[in-house]
Amino acid sequence: MMASKAKKLSPVLVLLLAVLCFVVGAAAGFLGAVRGNFTSPVDEYAEISRHGRRGSTAGGDIGGNLQIHFLELGNYYTGDCVYIKAGDTDILIDAGSKTSSVPTISAYLDNYVTDGKLEYVIVTHAHEDHYAGFAAKNGIFDLYECGIIIDFAKTNKDPAKGMQKSYLANLNAEIEAGATHYTAQDCIEQERTDFAVAEGINMKILDSYYYTNYSETENNYSVCMLLTEGENNYLFTGDLEADGEKKLVEMNDLPEVVLYKAGHHGSKTSSSDELLSVIKPEIVCVCCCAGSSEYTKTEANKFPTQAFIDRVAPYTDQVYVTTIFESDENKTFTSMNGNITVCSDGSRVWVVCSASDLVLRETAWFEEKRTCPAAWQK
Ligand SMILES: [Zn+2]
Numbered sequence: 001m002m003a004s005k006a007k008k009l010s011p012v013l014v015l016l017l018a019v020l021c022f023v024v025g026a027a028a029g030f031l032g033a034v035r036g037n038f039t040s041p042v043d044e045y046a047e048i049s050r051h052g053r054r055g056s057t058a059g060g061d062i063g064g065n066l067q068i069h070f071l072e073l074g075n076y077y078t079g080d081c082v083y084i085k086a087g088d089t090d091i092l093i094d095a096g097s098k099t100s101s102v103p104t105i106s107a108y109l110d111n112y113v114t115d116g117k118l119e120y121v122i123v124t125h126a127h128e129d130h131y132a133g134f135a136a137k138n139g140i141f142d143l144y145e146c147g148i149i150i151d152f153a154k155t156n157k158d159p160a161k162g163m164q165k166s167y168l169a170n171l172n173a174e175i176e177a178g179a180t181h182y183t184a185q186d187c188i189e190q191e192r193t194d195f196a197v198a199e200g201i202n203m204k205i206l207d208s209y210y211y212t213n214y215s216e217t218e219n220n221y222s223v224c225m226l227l228t229e230g231e232n233n234y235l236f237t238g239d240l241e242a243d244g245e246k247k248l249v250e251m252n253d254l255p256e257v258v259l260y261k262a263g264h265h266g267s268k269t270s271s272s273d274e275l276l277s278v279i280k281p282e283i284v285c286v287c288c289c290a291g292s293s294e295y296t297k298t299e300a301n302k303f304p305t306q307a308f309i310d311r312v313a314p315y316t317d318q319v320y321v322t323t324i325f326e327s328d329e330n331k332t333f334t335s336m337n338g339n340i341t342v343c344s345d346g347s348r349v350w351v352v353c354s355a356s357d358l359v360l361r362e363t364a365w366f367e368e369k370r371t372c373p374a375a376w377q378k
Contacts, residue, residue, distance in 0.1 A: 062341060068234060068259065069339060073098075073101040073105070076292055076331040080130050081101070082236065091122070091203070093236055094130040095123075098129075109144075117144060119147040121146050121150070124236075125223070125239060126167070127218050147180065156215075184211050192205075193206075200346065208251065209248075215244070226254070231347070242269055257279045265303040266286040273311055283316065290323065292325035292328060309373060313375040320360065321360055337356055337357070340352075
């Protein structure tokens with residue numbers, strides 16, 4: 001009797017199971033496609049967790065049609081250098097932190113830039129920790145053929161002196177050699193803001209108040225850029241300060257982003273609530289030498305600052321930092337996450353680190369030097 005009943009019900013059960021399998025399968029597929037799922041879509045990268053994977057990112061096969069690399073700079077000093085591989089297109093944003101960083105940067109780039117050409121170069125602003133590598137003798141402009149160079153529209157630096165003089169000389173030589181040059185404001189005025197850098201990947205130069213208005217600090221002159229691939233957005237604001245971020249939000253229709261390069265190395269004066277509440281970042285990468293006394297002796301204000309951490313924490317705990325100081329006296333450093341690479345296949349995004357795979361809140365430095373924000377307390 002029981003057997004017969006079970007037999008009678010089985011087609012219904014089979015149908016129910018089939019429907020259930022379909023629903024579960026579809027849900028899993030959807031979840032796999034959403035942003036913030038930091039698993040790799042490729043079987044051989046299955047060991048990559050949401051915290052990334054140990055191992056060298058320099059030239060290693062880490063997957064992704066889009067890769068955004070935050071480079072270590074080979075010294076104790078804070079600075080930015082972001083290399084983006086979008087399909088076959090090579091993009092470099094900044095080349096800090098010192099002229100002596102060039103060999104470290106080029107050794108890394110040469111693993112990827114196999115034809116010696118950077119199709120796009122963005123120089124965010126005229127601070128050494130961002131443009132030293134372009135001003136250097138035998139610098140980036142000497143070592144690579146550059147396609148389109150987009151740089152800051154304003155600076156308070158004297159064009160006849162120091163690093164700005166060297167930068168302009170090298171820039172002009174590169175233009176003479178065939179590079180196309182626009183300032184960020186040229187891009188706005190000529191309605192040349194969008195660059196289709198690779199199939200399905202768009203680079204947009206954002207409008208910014210300080211491309212045309214005076215600022216006391218060079219930081220606000222930073223060229224700001226939004227990279228988009230499908231539903232995924234990636235935001236780079238150089239060292240833009242809070243008042244510049246306020247204008248940036250007002251002047252652009254900013255989307256939520258998968259990745260935000262921490263403004264101004266995780267300074268207390270950038271990554272304002274006004275910006276973060278709009279972009280709601282899922283991953284934040286900080287280019288700095290964590291805890292070094294380069295800019296301040298006040299512990300909470302050393303990069304990445306307590307104020308920055310407190311503001312970012314409600315949105316994400318996926319905060320990565322390139323480098324950490326070892327000794328202020330000897331100016332020694334070591335990798336924190338090391339070279340950080342954010343990879344995407346167009347939908348899924350994963351992070352690969354060359355050193356530790358811990359996010360900031362899991363590090364010994366954070367435990368010792370920072371107060372854990374409520375959002376990160378488990
Ligand atoms: Zn800087």
